[in-house]
Structure formats: C-alpha cells, structure tokens
Amino acid sequence: MNAIEVKNLKKSFGDLQAVDSVNFAAAQGEILSLLGPNGAGKSTAISMLAGLLVPDGGSATLMGHSVTADPQAAKASLGVVPQDIALYPDLSARENLVFWGKMYGLRGAALNQRVDKVLEIIGLSERQKDRIGKFSGGMKRRVNIGAALLHKPDVVIMDEPTVGIDPQSRRHILDNVKALNKQGMTVLYTTHYMEEAAELSDHIAIMDQGKVIAFGTHAELIKLVGEQTRIDLTLNTESTVIFDAWRNTQGVSRIDAENGTVTLLVDDSNLVLPRLFEAAAQANVRITSVDIQEPNLESVFLHLTGRALRD
Amino acid sequence: MTILDIALKDLLRSFRSAFAVGMMIIAPLFLVGLIYLSIGGGADSASSLPGINVGVVNADTISANSPLEHPLGDNIRSIFFDESVASWITANDYADETSARAALDTQEIGVAVIIPSAFSDSFFAGDDAVQILIISDPTLTFAPQITENMVRAVLDGAAGGGIAIQALIERQDVVDPAQLSFALETYSAWFINFQRDLFHNPAEAALVMVAPSADNETEAPLQKMLGLMTAGQMVFFAFFTGAYSMMSILRENEEGTLARMFTMPIQRTSILAGKFLAVFLSVLVQGIVLVVASHYAFGVNWGAPLPVLLALLGQVIAATGLGIFLISFVKTTQQAGPVLGGGLTALGMLGGLFTANIAMPEAFTMMANFTPQGWVIKTWKLVLAGQPLAELWYPFAVMLLVGVLMFAFGARNFGKRFV
Ligand SMILES: Nc1ncnc2c1ncn2[C@@H]1O[C@H](COP(=O)(O)OP(=O)(O)OP(=O)(O)O)[C@@H](O)[C@H]1O
Ligand SMILES: [Mg+2]
Numbered sequence: 001m002n003a004i005e006v007k008n009l010k011k012s013f014g015d016l017q018a019v020d021s022v023n024f025a026a027a028q029g030e031i032l033s034l035l036g037p038n039g040a041g042k043s044t045a046i047s048m049l050a051g052l053l054v055p056d057g058g059s060a061t062l063m064g065h066s067v068t069a070d071p072q073a074a075k076a077s078l079g080v081v082p083q084d085i086a087l088y089p090d091l092s093a094r095e096n097l098v099f100w101g102k103m104y105g106l107r108g109a110a111l112n113q114r115v116d117k118v119l120e121i122i123g124l125s126e127r128q129k130d131r132i133g134k135f136s137g138g139m140k141r142r143v144n145i146g147a148a149l150l151h152k153p154d155v156v157i158m159d160e161p162t163v164g165i166d167p168q169s170r171r172h173i174l175d176n177v178k179a180l181n182k183q184g185m186t187v188l189y190t191t192h193y194m195e196e197a198a199e200l201s202d203h204i205a206i207m208d209q210g211k212v213i214a215f216g217t218h219a220e221l222i223k224l225v226g227e228q229t230r231i232d233l234t235l236n237t238e239s240t241v242i243f244d245a246w247r248n249t250q251g252v253s254r255i256d257a258e259n260g261t262v263t264l265l266v267d268d269s270n271l272v273l274p275r276l277f278e279a280a281a282q283a284n285v286r287i288t289s290v291d292i293q294e295p296n297l298e299s300v301f302l303h304l305t306g307r308a309l310r311d
Numbered sequence: 312m313t314i315l316d317i318a319l320k321d322l323l324r325s326f327r328s329a330f331a332v333g334m335m336i337i338a339p340l341f342l343v344g345l346i347y348l349s350i351g352g353g354a355d356s357a358s359s360l361p362g363i364n365v366g367v368v369n370a371d372t373i374s375a376n377s378p379l380e381h382p383l384g385d386n387i388r389s390i391f392f393d394e395s396v397a398s399w400i401t402a403n404d405y406a407d408e409t410s411a412r413a414a415l416d417t418q419e420i421g422v423a424v425i426i427p428s429a430f431s432d433s434f435f436a437g438d439d440a441v442q443i444l445i446i447s448d449p450t451l452t453f454a455p456q457i458t459e460n461m462v463r464a465v466l467d468g469a470a471g472g473g474i475a476i477q478a479l480i481e482r483q484d485v486v487d488p489a490q491l492s493f494a495l496e497t498y499s500a501w502f503i504n505f506q507r508d509l510f511h512n513p514a515e516a517a518l519v520m521v522a523p524s525a526d527n528e529t530e531a532p533l534q535k536m537l538g539l540m541t542a543g544q545m546v547f548f549a550f551f552t553g554a555y556s557m558m559s560i561l562r563e564n565e566e567g568t569l570a571r572m573f574t575m576p577i578q579r580t581s582i583l584a585g586k587f588l589a590v591f592l593s594v595l596v597q598g599i600v601l602v603v604a605s606h607y608a609f610g611v612n613w614g615a616p617l618p619v620l621l622a623l624l625g626q627v628i629a630a631t632g633l634g635i636f637l638i639s640f641v642k643t644t645q646q647a648g649p650v651l652g653g654g655l656t657a658l659g660m661l662g663g664l665f666t667a668n669i670a671m672p673e674a675f676t677m678m679a680n681f682t683p684q685g686w687v688i689k690t691w692k693l694v695l696a697g698q699p700l701a702e703l704w705y706p707f708a709v710m711l712l713v714g715v716l717m718f719a720f721g722a723r724n725f726g727k728r729f730v
Contacts, residue, residue, distance in 0.1 A: 050573075050574040051573065051574060052570055052573055052574060072576045072578075073576075075574060075575060075576040076576040078574070080571065080574040082567055082570065082571060082574075084567050085567070086566060086567030086568045086570060086571040087566075087568065088320070088324060088566070088568060089566075090324050090327050090328060091320075091323070091324065091327075095323075099316065099320050100571070100575075102312075102313065102316045103313065103316070103317075103572060103575045103577055104575055104576065105313075105576065107312075147571070
C-alpha cells in the first residue's frame with residue numbers, strides 16, 4: 001500500500017483549472033516533493049489531500065483511507081503544515097501545541113509528553129512559554145511544523161515550510177524533515193526551491209499550470225535534459241543579432257533571453273563556450289558575465305516548459 | 312470535549328486581549344464609574360443607608376359610632392413595626408410628644424411620629440385641624456421624608472377606603488354598618504399590603520416617595536438611576552461581546568487556524584459548536600463580572616438573586632444569538648467593524664439602552680420591543696424594581712425565543728459556509 005496515492009485529481013476555480021488530472025504516489029517512508037512555480041497548483045492539490053477542498057474528480061488516499069469517503073480516518077493519519085503560519089499569536093508555543101494536540105484527541109500525560117517531545121524536535125523547549133507573536137519568522141515556522149507532528153502521523157504534508165526564513169531556521173527544518181523521515185514518516189513536501197527538492201526527495205513531481213509535467217527520482221529527471229549544462233550570459237547590448245549565430249553553433253540545443261540574461265543549454269560547456277566567445281567577437285558583441293550551471297532541476301523545468309522555475 | 316477545548320481556548324484568547332477585556336469589562340465599568348461619580352459618589356447610597364430610628368406616639372382612639380374597628384393610628388403605628396421594614400426601620404413607642412421630643416434631642420431616634428387623640432374621627436369627618444405631627448432631627452433629609460411618605464400612604468389608603476364607602480352609601484347598595492366596616496377594613500388591609508410590597512426596601516420606598524415630583528429627589532432614586540444606567544451599559548456591552556466573540560471565527564479564518572482545525576480529525580460541526588459555546592461563555596462571564604463588580608464597586612443594588620440570574624441568563628441567550636446571527640452575514644473582520652460599531656449602537660439606541668433611566672415616549676418604548684436589547688433592558692428594569700420571578704417569565708420567554716431563533720439562523724448560515 002502506498003502511503004499517498006493520488007489519481008486523476010481535478011479542481012477548478014471558475015475557468016481556472018488549478019489542478020488538472022494530477023497523478024502521483026509516495027510509498028511508505030518516502031519523501032515526495034511537489035516542485036513547481038507560484039500558481040502551479042501545489043497548495044490546491046494538498047488542500048484536497050488535507051480535506052480542505054472537495055475534489056472535482058479523481059481520487060486520493062492516505063494510508064489507504066479515501067480522503068473523500070473516509071475523511072476522519074484519512075485525517076487521523078495525516079499531519080498538515082500549512083503554507084502560511086496558522087497559529088494563535090496570543091498564545092505561547094506550548095499553549096498552541098497543547099491545543100492542537102487536544103484537537104488530535106491527545107489528553108493528559110500523553111499530551112504533555114508529546115508536547116515536550118515536539119518542542120525538543122523543533123528546538124524550542126527553551127522558548128516554550130513565550131507567545132508566538134513575539135517569535136521570529138523562522139521560530140514561527142518551526143512551531144507551525146511542530147503542530148502537525150503531535151499525533152505522530154504516518155504522513156506529513158508540508159506546504160513550502162521554508163518560505164521567507166533565515167538560513168539557520170531553514171537548515172533546522174530540512175534536518176527535521178530528514179530526521180522525521182528516518183523514523184518512518186512519509187513526507188509530501190512542496191517547494192519552489194529546487195535545491196530543497198534535490199536534497200530531500202526520493203521522488204519528485206514537477207508541477208506546472210495544474211499538471212504534473214514530470215515524475216521520477218532526481219537522477220531520472222536530470223536525464224530528461226540529457227545531461228546538458230546551462231549557461232547564463234549577459235551582454236553589453238540588447239541586440240539579438242548574435243542569437244542566430246549562437247543557435248547554429250555546434251553543441252547548443254536551446255537559447256532563450258529574458259530580462260537581459262541569455263540562457264543556453266549546451267552539451268559540454270568546455271567545448272561550447274570558446275565557440276560562443278568567438279562568434280560574439282566576430283559580431284562585435286561583448287559578453288559581460290558568464291554563469292555555468294551543471295544540469296539540475298531548474299534546467300529540467302526550463303527544458304520542459306521553456307520558462308525558469310523562479311520568476 | 313473537543314467542543315469545550317475550542318471554547319476554552321477562545322476564552323483564554325479573549326481574556327488575554329487588552330482590547331477584548333477593555334470592551335467587555337473595563338469600558339462598561341468605567342462608564343458606570345463616571346456615572347457613579349457624577350451623581351455624587353453614591354454617598355448615602357441605598358446599600359449603605361443607615362437604619363432609621365422612628366419614635367411613635369399613638370394617642371388615637373375611636374368613638375363608639377365609628378365605622379372603624381381600630382383607630383387609624385394603629386395602622387400607622389403598625390407600618391413602622393412591620394417585619395417587612397424591620398431591616399432598616401427601628402421603631403419604638405413613646406407615651407407622649409414630650410418624651411418623643413426628648414428622645415429626638417438625645418438622638419435616640421431620628422424621627423418622631425405623633426398621632427393625636429381622636430385623629431381617626433376628625434380625619435373621616437374631613438376636619439384637618441387635627442393633624443399627625445412628624446418631627447425630625449434637622450440633620451436628616453432622607454429619614455423624615457420617607458417617614459412622611461409612609462404615613463401618607465396609610466392615610467391615602469384610608470381616604471380611598473372612605474371614598475369607596477361613601478360611594479357605596481350613595482348607591483345605597485350597602486346599608487348595614489357592620490358590612491360597611493368590613494368593607495373598609497378589607498380595603499385598607501389590601502392597601503397596606505400593597506404599600507408594604509413597595510416598601511420592602513428603602514430604595515423602593517424612596518422611589519415611591521419622589522415619583523410624583525422631581526424636585527425632592529434623594530440619593531436613593533439616584534441609586535436607582537445608577538442601577539438602570541448600569542444595566543443599560545451592561546446590556547450594550549453584552550451584545551457587543553456576543554458579536555465580538557463570534558468575530559473570532561472570522562479572525563481564525565484569516566489566521567488560517569480554522570483551516571488547520573479542518574485538517575484534523577474533528578467534525579466541522581463540533582468546531583462550530585465550540586465557537587458558539589465560546590460566545591455563550593464569554594457573554595456569561597462578562598455578565599457575572601459586571602453584575603458583581605458594579606455591586607461591590609458602586610453599590611448597584613441589583614435585587615433578589617433569582618430574578619437577577621434569570622435576567623442575566625436571558626441577556627446571555629439574546630446576546631449570543633444576535634452575535635452569531637449578525638456575524639454569520641459578515642465575511643471578514645474588516646467588515647465586522649461597522650457591524651459592531653454602527654449596528655449594535657443603533658440597535659442599542661432603539662432598544663433604549665442609553666435612556667434606561669428616562670421615561671420615554673410611547674412610540675419609542677414600542678420600538679424597543681423590536682430589538683433584542685429592548686427586551687433585555689426591560690427585564691432588568693423589572694428586576695431592579697424588585698419584581699418577583701413571576702413577572703419576569705414573559706420577557707424571559709421573549710429573550711429565549713429571539714435568542715434561539717437568531718442562533719438557529721446564524722448557525723445555519725455558518726453551516727452553509729464552513730461545513
Ligand atoms: N480559492 C481559490 N479561488 C480561486 N482561485 C484559486 C484559489 N486557490 C488557488 N487559486 C488559483 O489556483 C492556482 C493554483 O494555486 P495554488 O495556490 O494551488 O498554487 P501553488 O502551486 O501553491 O503556488 P504558490 O507556490 O504560490 O503557493 C493559482 O492560479 C491560484 O490563483
Ligand atoms: Mg502554495
């Protein structure tokens with residue numbers, strides 16, 4: 001049995017098909033990332049898994065429980081970390097966790113032990129009596145995660161848990177995710193940071209405009225771009241005359257220009273770069289900066305959509 | 312259990328919020344405090360009224376052919392010795408005017424009531440040469456007035472009885488003097504009983520006393536006024552609290568905590584029930600705090616415990632119902648501002664909350680009946696006037712009905728929206 005199984009899931013808002021026949025699955029004990037730009041439909045897909053939105057079609061199960069037919073059982077096996085902080089700012093970290101624990105049916109000594117444990121996991125035992133309102137963004141994010149772990153769920157869904165925080169808190173969160181996963185929790189992790197997806201995931205589903213446009217392990221996805229390297233260049237001119245020459249250069253498979261940056265996909269940068277400089281010199285164009293990126297998820301996304309993952 | 316947890320969490324948040332506590336408890340108490348100071352700090356207030364010491368000289372007798380069985384003087388004397396006033400009037404008999412005056416001089420008594428002999432006969436003969444004399448310690452204001460009023464009440468009763476008998480005689484329905492005497496006794500007994508009801512506490516007695524003319528007001532009616540104004544403030548803020556507490560569901564919707572609850576293995580109806588319970592408990596706690604605090608801080612005399620509880624319960628039900636009803640039409644906390652500010656103030660004015668101590672024109676009083684606030688303040692007026700439980704069931708039933716109906720509508724709206 002897969003811990004998470006999503007089949008042909010659909011949701012539209014008016015004319016907008018926010019989630020369009022989406023399929024993905026995560027085996028038990030796996031980390032699955034949903035990687036996609038803003039508006040890709042990640043949160044919408046997750047909301048249906050969490051029982052917040054009713055799907056227009058398709059099915060979704062958590063630990064074998066249908067989220068529509070048996071929502072209580074599905075929810076009992078699930079912890080959700082919402083994209084935006086969802087805590088009571090006027091209550092302390094501990095009071096928040098105690099309340100959410102009660103909502104999961106925990107009581108008495110078991111509840112207190114679990115709250116202690118979660119405070120330890122998120123590294124906030126020292127600050128447990130302080131009100132959430134006084135916390136930094138990163139600390140809030142950690143409590144936001146802690147609230148989803150109280151009942152030791154089989155599956156945790158995290159919706160962009162590292163958005164807008166300092167590197168230290170981010171590191172802490174990523175390490176937490178890995179540690180929780182080691183203990184057997186299945187994690188569905190959404191992000192638009194490809195480094196996070198690359199670091200954490202067993203499988204990655206790349207989403208764009210409501211669709212899963214690619215699914216596989218990190219290595220499988222990289223293969224999609226054929227091990228190509230990405231080169232970002234800036235020029236001393238806005239003229240595009242040089243593009244035709246470059247496009248015909250041997251080893252260049254693609255060229256795009258956006259916001260003054262020219263992006264090329266090439267087979268081997270060591271061979272291709274001298275040719276690019278040579279063509280530029282001939283056309284009297286100066287290259288003012290060069291950035292070489294070995295194949296990564298960013299280039300996969302670019303390859304599949306023609307757009308950058310980050311806008 | 313989950314329902315209670317949600318409600319208690321809401322209460323905790325409310326009582327941690329300076330704004331909520333300010334609007335629920337501090338503001339009404341502060342306003343009552345201002346009123347209290349403006350009417351003289353409740354000096355000589357009803358609750359702290361010193362007892363009145365009355366000396367009675369009853370020399371009244373009746374002639375053999377009088378229709379009365381007992382002299383009127385006996386009735387007057389007995390009203391000061393009645394157990395219904397024993398808590399605040401201490402009465403003593405004196406043999407004659409001289410000994411009573413001596414007792415006044417030594418401040419043994421504050422007021423002396425001297426009923427001359429043959430008073431009854433001359434009273435019924437319409438002869439006002441023979442009069443009851445009320446002498447008092449010149450430093451006292453309240454005691455002599457109330458004493459005079461009590462004497463007058465008995466005499467009015469007797470006079471009324473006299474008029475009734477006169478009418479009977481003229482119609483020649485009753486000719487038997489024995490029957491006449493019986494009718495008169497029955498009438499005056501009824502009247503004295505009626506008065507006794509009014510006199511069960513000094514504030515009541517004072518109110519009766521000044522009701523006809525405004526220019527001899529005393530502290531006790533001011534105390535009465537304080538009670539009415541406090542009730543008005545309390546009712547206004549109770550309704551505010553009802554709507555404000557319900558607003559927390561909009562806030563939770565915006566904070567994302569409502570959505571988080573929805574991801575947890577709890578029925579959505581339980582979540583709503585918890586939010587509703589929080590509103591009820593907030594208004595209840597607020598009402599209890601205000602009633603108790605205004606009593607101890609400003610000497611507001613709310614009256615007997617059971618009627619107070621009934622009025623309070625009605626207030627809580629009505630304010631909870633209206634709060635849930637109103638907020639169920641509001642989408643965001645921003646929209647809720649005008650509803651709380653404007654809507655509740657308008658309803659409060661229509662309901663007569665800010666004019667609770669003033670006699671308003673008929674049309675205005677009628678309008679109040681179309682607001683929940685109007686019924687709540689109406690109930691408090693009855694309670695403050697010392698009305699027994701029996702008089703409160705009707706307005707209570709109205710509050711209950713209105714509250715439950717509004718709750719049902721509001722809950723249905725919320726159900727459509729969130730379940
Ligand atoms: N309640 C809603 N009503 C209307 N449109 C919505 C609603 N929720 C989401 N959308 C739209 O659906 C699309 C997908 O949104 P969604 O929040 O799922 O994206 P996302 O991948 O989570 O993006 P982000 O990275 O910005 O969080 C967007 O175009 C969004 O505007
Ligand atoms: Mg999102």
